[in-house]
Amino acid sequence: MKPSDKMILIHPIISEKSVKEKEHNKYLFKVYLNSNKSEIKKAIENKFKIKVEKVNTINVPAKKRKMGKYTGKTAQWKKVIATVKEGQSIKELDNI
Numbered sequence: 001m002k003p004s005d006k007m008i009l010i011h012p013i014i015s016e017k018s019v020k021e022k023e024h025n026k027y028l029f030k031v032y033l034n035s036n037k038s039e040i041k042k043a044i045e046n047k048f049k050i051k052v053e054k055v056n057t058i059n060v061p062a063k064k065r066k067m068g069k070y071t072g073k074t075a076q077w078k079k080v081i082a083t084v085k086e087g088q089s090i091k092e093l094d095n096i
Contacts, residue, residue: 008035008043012093013079019096025084027093033059033078044082048092051085 012018013028021028031040037055044052057080062073084090 008032008039009047014096021081022089022094025086025089027082027084027090029080029082031057031078031080033076035078040080040082048090050088050090052082053085054083056081056083 008031010030010032013030015028018028027044029040029044035043037057040057041052041055044050044055057078060077060079062076065072065074
């Protein structure tokens with residue numbers, strides 16, 4: 001199943017590293033595994049009405065976890081670092 005443009009972005013990643021990256025016009029997002037760079041770029045540009053210069057993707061592998069006697073795995077997911085054009089920013093994420 002291929003997600004639509006609105007469904008490619010799951011949520012922004014809020015962490016110490018992502019707050020530091022905002023100073024360099026970079027924003028981090030969690031996206032679906034089967035989305036590619038061009039789809040991600042188009043989705044960010046349409047949703048936030050900004051110009052994206054570069055998109056870097058990172059596949060985060062599943063990790064083993066134990067809870068008492070039960071073992072399992074966390075889900076595999078994809079992280080995106082989107083570099084926004086100089087002078088632009090995502091206003092919804094700047095307040096964080």
